[in-house]
Amino acid sequence: MAGIGVTEFVGVARGDTIGLVIANVDDEVRKAMNVETKYRSIGIVGARTGAGPHIFAADEAVKATNAEIVSIELPRDTKGGGGHGNLIIFGADDVSDVRRAVEVCLGELERTFGDVYGNEAGHLEFQYTARASHAVAKAFGAPVGKAFGITVGSPAAIGVVMADNAVKAATVDVVGYSSPGHGTSYSNEVILSISGDSGAVKQAIISAREIGLKLLAQLGAEPVSDTKPYI
Amino acid sequence: MAGIGVTEFVGVARGDTIGLVIANVDDEVRKAMNVETKYRSIGIVGARTGAGPHIFAADEAVKATNAEIVSIELPRDTKGGGGHGNLIIFGADDVSDVRRAVEVCLGELERTFGDVYGNEAGHLEFQYTARASHAVAKAFGAPVGKAFGITVGSPAAIGVVMADNAVKAATVDVVGYSSPGHGTSYSNEVILSISGDSGAVKQAIISAREIGLKLLAQLGAEPVSDTKPYI
Amino acid sequence: MAGIGVTEFVGVARGDTIGLVIANVDDEVRKAMNVETKYRSIGIVGARTGAGPHIFAADEAVKATNAEIVSIELPRDTKGGGGHGNLIIFGADDVSDVRRAVEVCLGELERTFGDVYGNEAGHLEFQYTARASHAVAKAFGAPVGKAFGITVGSPAAIGVVMADNAVKAATVDVVGYSSPGHGTSYSNEVILSISGDSGAVKQAIISAREIGLKLLAQLGAEPVSDTKPYI
Numbered sequence: 001m002a003g004i005g006v007t008e009f010v011g012v013a014r015g016d017t018i019g020l021v022i023a024n025v026d027d028e029v030r031k032a033m034n035v036e037t038k039y040r041s042i043g044i045v046g047a048r049t050g051a052g053p054h055i056f057a058a059d060e061a062v063k064a065t066n067a068e069i070v071s072i073e074l075p076r077d078t079k080g081g082g083g084h085g086n087l088i089i090f091g092a093d094d095v096s097d098v099r100r101a102v103e104v105c106l107g108e109l110e111r112t113f114g115d116v117y118g119n120e121a122g123h124l125e126f127q128y129t130a131r132a133s134h135a136v137a138k139a140f141g142a143p144v145g146k147a148f149g150i151t152v153g154s155p156a157a158i159g160v161v162m163a164d165n166a167v168k169a170a171t172v173d174v175v176g177y178s179s180p181g182h183g184t185s186y187s188n189e190v191i192l193s194i195s196g197d198s199g200a201v202k203q204a205i206i207s208a209r210e211i212g213l214k215l216l217a218q219l220g221a222e223p224v225s226d227t228k229p230y231i
Numbered sequence: 232m233a234g235i236g237v238t239e240f241v242g243v244a245r246g247d248t249i250g251l252v253i254a255n256v257d258d259e260v261r262k263a264m265n266v267e268t269k270y271r272s273i274g275i276v277g278a279r280t281g282a283g284p285h286i287f288a289a290d291e292a293v294k295a296t297n298a299e300i301v302s303i304e305l306p307r308d309t310k311g312g313g314g315h316g317n318l319i320i321f322g323a324d325d326v327s328d329v330r331r332a333v334e335v336c337l338g339e340l341e342r343t344f345g346d347v348y349g350n351e352a353g354h355l356e357f358q359y360t361a362r363a364s365h366a367v368a369k370a371f372g373a374p375v376g377k378a379f380g381i382t383v384g385s386p387a388a389i390g391v392v393m394a395d396n397a398v399k400a401a402t403v404d405v406v407g408y409s410s411p412g413h414g415t416s417y418s419n420e421v422i423l424s425i426s427g428d429s430g431a432v433k434q435a436i437i438s439a440r441e442i443g444l445k446l447l448a449q450l451g452a453e454p455v456s457d458t459k460p461y462i
Numbered sequence: 463m464a465g466i467g468v469t470e471f472v473g474v475a476r477g478d479t480i481g482l483v484i485a486n487v488d489d490e491v492r493k494a495m496n497v498e499t500k501y502r503s504i505g506i507v508g509a510r511t512g513a514g515p516h517i518f519a520a521d522e523a524v525k526a527t528n529a530e531i532v533s534i535e536l537p538r539d540t541k542g543g544g545g546h547g548n549l550i551i552f553g554a555d556d557v558s559d560v561r562r563a564v565e566v567c568l569g570e571l572e573r574t575f576g577d578v579y580g581n582e583a584g585h586l587e588f589q590y591t592a593r594a595s596h597a598v599a600k601a602f603g604a605p606v607g608k609a610f611g612i613t614v615g616s617p618a619a620i621g622v623v624m625a626d627n628a629v630k631a632a633t634v635d636v637v638g639y640s641s642p643g644h645g646t647s648y649s650n651e652v653i654l655s656i657s658g659d660s661g662a663v664k665q666a667i668i669s670a671r672e673i674g675l676k677l678l679a680q681l682g683a684e685p686v687s688d689t690k691p692y693i
Contacts, residue, residue: 180416
């Protein structure tokens with residue numbers, strides 16, 4: 001991927017994901033983007049398909065580098081699917097920091113796409129982290145430092161039952177609940193986000209995954225992961 | 232469809248529609264969903280494709296059962312088409328009531344998809360009820376108890392001409408008018424909703440349907456219904 | 463296309479575009495549409511795919527006729543792509559004026575689609591006018607009478623780098639910057655709009671186009687124009 005003659009280019013990944021950096025953002029553009037002046041350099045990750053996978057990947061990136069999260073935006077996309085795409089901006093004083101953040105983020109995607117399951121009717125998604133950092137805090141309001149996870153169902157109806165199931169399966173705190181008209185970009189999803197004891201969050205997610213897979217299978221083929229489940 | 236081992240599952244229908252129930256909604260999830268405590272049980276209908284068909288089917292469901300409408304949300308969906316999907320929540324004190332509502336709703340969809348016409352360029356939709364109840368009241372502001380109908384055109388430009396044509400064809404009251412930037416979830420539709428004398432509402436819709444079918448045919452094949460027209 | 467027996471029909475064009483007129487808009491519909499009474503006649507252009515091409519085409523239409531722009535709305539569409547469709551309403555006292563505007567608009571589309579480049583992963587778009595008129599003023603806040611242009615990248619990440627690149631390539635004024643969560647209808651695009659000296663605006667766009675084409679090519683095939691580049 002090197003040698004395309006564009007210094008801004010870092011790499012690509014699944015989901016039509018592209019990673020980019022700008023060493024010195026133009027002042028006019030910075031102002032229009034609402035990026036603070038302390039971030040001389042920005043890293044950019046964007047994709048047509050995926051929001052959870054990229055946000056949880058970005059969370060690892062901010063843990064592993066000096067870059068910070070500037071903004072996370074969620075287009076209504078997935079190329080005809082029921083979910084979101086994403087645009088994530090990292091900021092740092094030095095371009096090597098944001099480049100490293102973008103690299104870490106791209107590198108995590110193979111893992112964070114592991115619990116995304118799809119068929120011709122819809123998709124399910126599950127994410128988990130033992131220690132939430134500033135990307136999932138920004139995107140989902142996660143309490144930093146605590147175990148945190150999400151369950152996502154599309155069509156949204158399946159997400160409702162998964163949410164109820166998750167919270168009944170273990171003692172967890174409901175951090176957020178998003179639906180087509182509230183908290184999503186009009187995606188056809190219900191997203192539950194939960195926090196709490198590490199084992200409890202995991203148990204809640206695993207329980208929701210079990211019922212979600214059975215329900216989505218009623219609308220089409222057995223839902224499958226494109227990579228390898230990690231939860 | 233029985234025997235999948237999930238008590239929440241009720242059934243599926245066209246449009247990637249799934250019907251579900253929760254007998255006792257978890258209190259944390261109920262709060263997050265903004266469901267009143269008087270609804271111990273909820274019924275859930277959701278689909279990737281369709282809003283009008285499901286709302287008018289839900290209207291029959293609330294007429295036929297003790298369940299009430301809790302919420303109606305419209306994702307921007309239809310799997311690459313120009314319209315909406317849906318997420319409809321019924322509420323009742325008893326799970327048998329919401330289960331019955333979901334069953335009635337799923338059962339009505341074959342009929343309410345009857346006046347949905349599509350081709351490779353877009354779709355048209357027409358719905359009519361002789362007596363509006365609380366689902367169409369919630370979704371469209373329909374006056375309860377009166378004849379009510381909608382005309383939907385996508386691309387939205389066709390919906391504009393259908394709206395004008397409908398209102399000129401008979402003496403009806405304009406209840407609402409939604410367009411991509413006002414009142415839809417950024418769908419590519421213009422939706423007219425009308426009320427009034429039963430014969431007049433029907434006449435207005437039939438007239439709009441006639442011109443809409445001719446216009447959409449200019450962008451592709453003859454638009455066809457997937458089921459059987461009912462208006 | 464003549465002889466379909468619908469006086470409202472004007473014509474069709476690429477992008478599932480349809481052009482229509484209503485000689486005397488019904489008063490109830492006019493009110494619901496929020497169209498001023500001075501516009502007895504309206505012209506309607508709408509499409510599943512395209513916003514920039516249609517807005518810049520409409521700009522030529524208002525320059526060339528007595529019709530004015532009533533409204534421009536942007537559904538989240540493009541049939542599974544990452545961008546917008548459109549619904550543009552022209553107004554005039556006389557139906558011949560809006561018909562002429564619709565005809566000019568449809569006629570310009572072959573040109574204004576010239577700098578739209580797509581592949582399986584996304585699209586890029588560039589538009590330029592030496593003298594902005596009331597359509598681009600309404601849609602983008604362009605200063606009337608001045609040279610004006612836009613750069614659009616999808617996935618949005620590519621649009622960020624193009625925006626920075628454009629503004630560094632020439633001395634131009636940033637008029638606007640839209641992203642998935644700010645100023646678009648949740649499309650997966652970053653849109654930069656710029657004004658200034660004619661040569662500078664063109665130079666900025668050409669520079670952004672060069673880098674954008676290289677970046678989008680990393681996610682799929684060489685992006686191509688469906689018609690003929692004009693900038």
